[in-house]
Amino acid sequence: MKRILLITAAMMFAGAGQVVAQDTVIIEVPQPARDYVIAHPSDPVVIEGDVAVGTAIPEDIELVPIPDSPDYGYVYVDKRPIIVSRKDRKVLYLSE
Structure with missing residues (x-):
């Protein structure tokens, strides 16, 4: 019985990983947009918490248009340019 439960649990975790992988969409920001952002730094902003690709920028942060x-x-956060989708405010690109 334990063996069946372990196999079932393993299958559930494997399936969960596949769902996450299927929901991840990687959007390539065009190089001219990246070049513009690097050439035109904005005043830095402070964002609480970690900023990573896929996280949303808070509504009270003003986005600079490209x-x-x-x-x-x-x-710009911590001297790093961050490119965001204006549709949903999710981070698409972080400079290294």
């Missing part, structure tokens, strides 16, 4: 890429905005 002229030739209206779907994207950006902010």
Whole structure:
């Protein structure tokens, strides 16, 4: 009986990992947008917590528009440019 439960649990965890992998969408920010953001630094902002690809930037943070890429905005946090989707405010690109 223990063996069946362990196999069932292992299958559930494996399936959960596949769901997460299927929901992850990687969006490649166009190089001209990245170049613009690096060439035009903005005033830095402070964001509480970790900032990572996929996390949403709080609504009270003003995004700087990217002229030739209206779907994207950006902010600088800790001297690093962060490119964000203007549609859902999720981080798409973090500079190294």
